[in-house]
Amino acid sequence: MKTHGSAVWSGGIKDGKGAISTQSGAIKDHPYGFASRFEGKPGTNPEELIGAAHAGCFTMALSLILGEAGLTAEQMNTKAEVTLDKLDDGYAITAVHLMLEAKIPGADDARFQELAGKAKANCPVSKLLNANITLDAKLV
DSSP: OOOOEEEEEESOTTTOEEEEEETTSSSOSEEEOHHHHHSOOSSBOHHHHHHHHHHHHHHHHHHHHHHHTTOOOSEEEEEEEEEEEEETTEEEEEEEEEEEEEEOTTOOHHHHHHHHHHHHHHSHHHHHOOSEEEEEEEEO
16 A cells, blocks of 8 residues: 655745645645745644554554553543654654543453553554654553
């Protein structure tokens, strides 16, 4: 399976402007630039898109793992906080912190933590990232 995202850019790093799109059209020509990435201005940035992708991938992987354990989530809410740090040789995504709240009938906390940890380690986006990935999983 292959899919793609794309970006266009015009101008310099600080005064330039870009747009990001996805193959599906879920994101189409969404603006991004220096100000949205580093100054908190409106627009998107690659890190928040990676966060959304990681949250979605992890949550879907956990759904599979729960099913294999005979459990079904009533609801799971995941946030992925992505850290972009300036290093000596440029910028790097150094960490992703996954925060999960889940309502899973019949699950006990010990088993839930084990299964959530397995999903964190094995979802395809976790495997892609060369970052410290941490998890706070809360059964509600």
